[in-house]
Amino acid sequence: MILSGWGRFPKLECRVTRPRSDAEVRALVAEGALIARGNGRSYGDAALSARGTVDMRGFSRMLSFDAETGLLVAEAGVLLADIIAAFLPRGWFPLVTPGTKFVTLGGMIAADVHGKNHHKDGSMAASVEWVEVMDGDGMVHRASRAENPDLFGFTLGGMGLTGIILRAAIRLRPVQSAWILQETVPAPDLAAAMALFEASAEATYSVAWIDCLASGANLGRSLVMLGEHAAPSDLDNRRRARPLVAPAKRLLTVPFDAPGFALNRYSVGAFNALYWRKGRRSAGRALVDWDSYFYPLDGILHWNRIYGRKGFAQFQCVLPLAASEPGLRALLGEIAASGQGSFLAVLKRFGAQDSRFSFPMEGYTLALDFPVNPVTLALLDRLDAITLDHGGRFYLAKDARMSAATLRRADPRLPAFLAMRAAEGRARSFASALSERLDL
Amino acid sequence: MTLSRENLSPVLILGGRSDIGLACAHAFAAKGHPVQLAARKVASLQPEATDLGLRYAVPVSTHEFDVLDTAGHAGFLDSLPAAPGIVICAIGMMGEQEAGEMDFAAAAQVMRSNYEAPAAILGLIANRMEATGTGTIVGISSVAGDRGRATNYVYGSAKAGFTAFLSGLRNRLAKTGVHVVTVKPGFVATRMTDGMDLPAKLTAQPEELGAAVLKAVTRKRNVIYVRPVWALVMAIIRNIPEPVFKKLKL
Ligand SMILES: Cc1cc2nc3c(=O)[nH]c(=O)nc-3n(C[C@H](O)[C@H](O)[C@H](O)COP(=O)(O)OP(=O)(O)OC[C@H]3O[C@@H](n4cnc5c(N)ncnc54)[C@H](O)[C@@H]3O)c2cc1C
Numbered sequence: 066m067i068l069s070g071w072g073r074f075p076k077l078e079c080r081v082t083r084p085r086s087d088a089e090v091r092a093l094v095a096e097g098a099l100i101a102r103g104n105g106r107s108y109g110d111a112a113l114s115a116r117g118t119v120d121m122r123g124f125s126r127m128l129s130f131d132a133e134t135g136l137l138v139a140e141a142g143v144l145l146a147d148i149i150a151a152f153l154p155r156g157w158f159p160l161v162t163p164g165t166k167f168v169t170l171g172g173m174i175a176a177d178v179h180g181k182n183h184h185k186d187g188s189m190a191a192s193v194e195w196v197e198v199m200d201g202d203g204m205v206h207r208a209s210r211a212e213n214p215d216l217f218g219f220t221l222g223g224m225g226l227t228g229i230i231l232r233a234a235i236r237l238r239p240v241q242s243a244w245i246l247q248e249t250v251p252a253p254d255l256a257a258a259m260a261l262f263e264a265s266a267e268a269t270y271s272v273a274w275i276d277c278l279a280s281g282a283n284l285g286r287s288l289v290m291l292g293e294h295a296a297p298s299d300l301d302n303r304r305r306a307r308p309l310v311a312p313a314k315r316l317l318t319v320p321f322d323a324p325g326f327a328l329n330r331y332s333v334g335a336f337n338a339l340y341w342r343k344g345r346r347s348a349g350r351a352l353v354d355w356d357s358y359f360y361p362l363d364g365i366l367h368w369n370r371i372y373g374r375k376g377f378a379q380f381q382c383v384l385p386l387a388a389s390e391p392g393l394r395a396l397l398g399e400i401a402a403s404g405q406g407s408f409l410a411v412l413k414r415f416g417a418q419d420s421r422f423s424f425p426m427e428g429y430t431l432a433l434d435f436p437v438n439p440v441t442l443a444l445l446d447r448l449d450a451i452t453l454d455h456g457g458r459f460y461l462a463k464d465a466r467m468s469a470a471t472l473r474r475a476d477p478r479l480p481a482f483l484a485m486r487a488a489e490g491r492a493r494s495f496a497s498a499l500s501e502r503l504d505l
Numbered sequence: 506m507t508l509s510r511e512n513l514s515p516v517l518i519l520g521g522r523s524d525i526g527l528a529c530a531h532a533f534a535a536k537g538h539p540v541q542l543a544a545r546k547v548a549s550l551q552p553e554a555t556d557l558g559l560r561y562a563v564p565v566s567t568h569e570f571d572v573l574d575t576a577g578h579a580g581f582l583d584s585l586p587a588a589p590g591i592v593i594c595a596i597g598m599m600g601e602q603e604a605g606e607m608d609f610a611a612a613a614q615v616m617r618s619n620y621e622a623p624a625a626i627l628g629l630i631a632n633r634m635e636a637t638g639t640g641t642i643v644g645i646s647s648v649a650g651d652r653g654r655a656t657n658y659v660y661g662s663a664k665a666g667f668t669a670f671l672s673g674l675r676n677r678l679a680k681t682g683v684h685v686v687t688v689k690p691g692f693v694a695t696r697m698t699d700g701m702d703l704p705a706k707l708t709a710q711p712e713e714l715g716a717a718v719l720k721a722v723t724r725k726r727n728v729i730y731v732r733p734v735w736a737l738v739m740a741i742i743r744n745i746p747e748p749v750f751k752k753l754k755l
């Protein structure tokens with residue numbers, strides 16, 4: 066079966082199996098060189114293996130829930146969307162969520178995903194109590210901060226390369242409503258955007274949409290969006306009667322691949338300028354339902370098709386705090402000069418994080434996507450170099466094209482990760498197109 | 506608990522382990538229906554029952570049931586915690602066509618599992634529903650029953666029998682409050698078809714079956730094809746003249 070990540074680049078012919086029980090996974094593991102796949106929402110080649118891609122969506126059962134503590138035990142293939150559907154009506158919401166709800170629990174753990182609250186609540190790891198991981202010998206290990214802490218540490222952010230996550234226990238957060246109080250603040254340039262983030266450390270959620278085609282004095286102009294879970298008293302009477310219910314959204318779908326020329330510097334530039342003007346005009350406070358707030362793109366099924374058949378590549382880096390401003394300036398300058406615009410440029414402040422191989426660290430993260438073509442691939446190499454020069458690193462869940470050498474320069478934690486891979490024959494048992502490309 | 510639910514009638518899933526049956530259970534539980542899962546070796550279905558209960562906060566019970574044990578049918582129905590208002594039979598067995606050709610015992614097993622025994626239990630349920638004047642019976646048959654083909658006519662003939670049985674039952678009960686829905690899936694990505702190379706555009710996911718069955722029950726549809734394109738595919742296949750059809754490799 067031909068598979069790809071969400072970016073539809075690269076595509077690879079993969080042998081795919083969908084086990085439903087530990088015994089079925091064990092039988093697969095015995096054959097060697099596997100990678101687990103969740104819902105394929107990583108952008109590049111992290112969840113692809115020609116020899117053995119293990120589709121974990123057969124592990125889709127919720128196993129227990131403690132209504133006192135909010136502790137949910139579930140199989141790794143359970144979708145975040147299903148967790149929300151089941152528990153938001155009872156007053157619980159995921160502590161950490163990425164920008165799409167169509168991800169699996171296993172995928173969120175393996176990528177140690179971050180949300181708009183990273184500066185306050187940390188990454189996915191903060192909500193994970195324990196994981197159960199099958200190793201290359203078919204043995205299942207429970208790992209937590211207390212039990213098998215090394216396995217726990219490397220599995221969070223380990224991109225499936227420590228073994229197959231079968232089950233996990235995560236803590237949900239209590240919420241009083243299905244609504245978010247959102248405040249949109251326009252920032253005319255990068256310094257203003259960063260100042261807003263620094264001044265908003267207390268906000269639960271913060272993220273900025275950044276116009277990556279703006280240059281000169283407008284470089285880095287952004288709409289900074291802050292959010293808080295709304296209390297019933299924030300809602301009007303009608304909504305307050307059922308605070309945990311928000312209207313279901315109508316789904317739109319992109320039915321076919323857009324032709325390659327649909328996206329160019331003029332259309333993206335026009336979109337971005339329009340979005341900026343509209344955002345600036347409607348700035349201020351608004352009450353937004355959870356789905357529109359956290360998952361605006363989920364309303365458009367198959368939106369990845371707008372980039373055409375050749376697919377697109379995400380670039381996401383994080384720069385250490387001290388180097389963030391000059392680093393972002395250099396990155397944005399390079400992008401604006403290239404004219405290779407991105408609709409979805411996102412800037413976010415990360416809080417401190419100490420982890421074995423996870424992506425986040427204290428500083429600023431910038432995420433953008435580009436249609437795949439020789440010009441953008443060359444641009445991405447230049448963005449890599451700028452990131453390295455500023456001591457930054459890259460998000461493997463988004464990456465599809467970085468070189469093994471770049472990764473080695475970016476991440477001093479690599480030797481420890483490789484040692485973990487070498488021990489107990491993990492590298493032999495678990496491998497993905499990503500691990501082969503990056504020599505992990 | 507802030508979930509408010511009307512008093513919805515329980516849905517009984519015969520073949521509670523089947524991917525299609527479970528998808529139906531999810532669809533109805535999401536609407537608030539209590540669920541009764543009936544299957545062989547039902548103890549191993551506890552995780553599914555727990556999952557349904559956790560997701561939808563509805564009562565879920567599990568019941569040991571082997572459809573081939575026709576003598577046990579009445580006792581099985583009596584043992585349910587409440588008489589189900591909706592019964593979905595997802596039991597089926599593909600078998601190996603070649604084994605069925607060589608060994609009639611193997612063919613009979615397929616015939617009995619897809620037709621005779623499901624007809625027996627649904628007939629019994631129909632009588633009980635008729636007595637109360639309400640209820641819905643859903644039989645998962647198959648497009649394979651629309652025309653016998655060399656590659657799976659043992660299974661197909663049993664499904665043809667089952668389809669005809671459902672049609673007759675619907676006709677008989679039309680003047681009572683009992684409704685019968687015939688579901689004809691084409692290809693569905695389930696355990697039954699694991700490892701087969703199925704054409705993506707013609708292949709439904711189990712969840713599509715769940716949604717389609719829920720809709721068919723709500724709207725009192727008689728016969729549905731899932732995916733709908735199969736109605737067209739089968740209309741063509743049924744209309745190929747026999748002299749031509751018999752020479753085709755299908
Ligand atoms: C629109 C959109 C917005 C996004 N926003 C964010 C965001 O805000 N923050 C963020 O952090 N990420 C974000 N992402 C990325 C996404 O959250 C991650 O890539 C996530 O890992 C995808 O989960 P998945 O279940 O689809 O996993 P896949 O993409 O299938 O796999 C991702 C990785 O997890 C591993 N994996 C999956 N399941 C298992 C398992 N059971 N055992 C072991 N390893 C496993 C795979 O091997 C692979 O390395 C976004 C993606 C999209 C498409």
Ligand SMILES: NC(=O)c1ccc[n+]([C@@H]2O[C@H](COP(=O)([O-])OP(=O)(O)OC[C@H]3O[C@@H](n4cnc5c(N)ncnc54)[C@H](OP(=O)(O)O)[C@@H]3O)[C@@H](O)[C@H]2O)c1
Pocket residue numbers: 519520521522523524525526544545546570571572573594595596597598599618645646647648689690691692693694695696697698
């Ligand atoms: N998948 C398809 O492409 C497709 C297409 C058309 C029609 N269908 C029909 O859809 C229905 C559901 O099938 P599925 O695709 O969900 O496959 P499945 O998972 O294999 O379901 C078949 C179920 O029938 C049960 N069963 C068989 N014999 C039984 C018996 N004697 N007593 C009790 N239960 C018995 C099996 O139970 P155990 O788990 O105990 O074995 C199994 O759960 C079947 O009627 C099938 O013929 C399927």
